[in-house]
Amino acid sequence: MLVEEVSNIAESLRQQVRGILPTHAAEREITVAIEAVHAGLTVLHPVAIDALLPNLPIAPQSVLPTQSLTAREVEVLTMMAEGLANKSIARRLQISEHTVKFHISSIFSKLNVASRTEAVMLGARQGLILL
Secondary structure, X not given: OXXXXXXXXXXXXXXXXXXXXXXXXXXXXXXXXXXXXXOOOOEEOHHHHHHHHHHOOOOOOOOOOOOOOOHHHHHHXXXXXXXXXXXXXXXXXXXXXXXXXXXXXXXXXXXXOOOHHHHHHHHHHOOOOOO
16 A cells, blocks of 8 residues: 555554555565565555654553563564464474463563564564564
8 A cells, every 4th residue: 555644554554454655665665565465464664654653652661571581482472473373383393282372471471562463573673583
């Protein structure tokens, strides 16, 4: 989606638009955005992010987690970032789905988050995973 007005950005995201670029986006930006959306990612151009930031509520977050993640928890977080479901993570790591749920619960607790999306975003911000 190419956005001309800032006011449309938030509404577009609520309607599950997966990619937002400015109308002046370069051909390469559009191509990369299409590939990213096809891979299951959401694409927001820096212009769109800058437009949204002043309207977002500011929640206090620590710069570093209070407790560090184990190597296994980082693996699970990385797979969560890839969009894998618990069952797929369990299969890939050759562990039970119950163990995956335990790791995810531990990740949520250590990062002080309430959702997979928050965990992935915070993990990326803190350099625990690469997106």
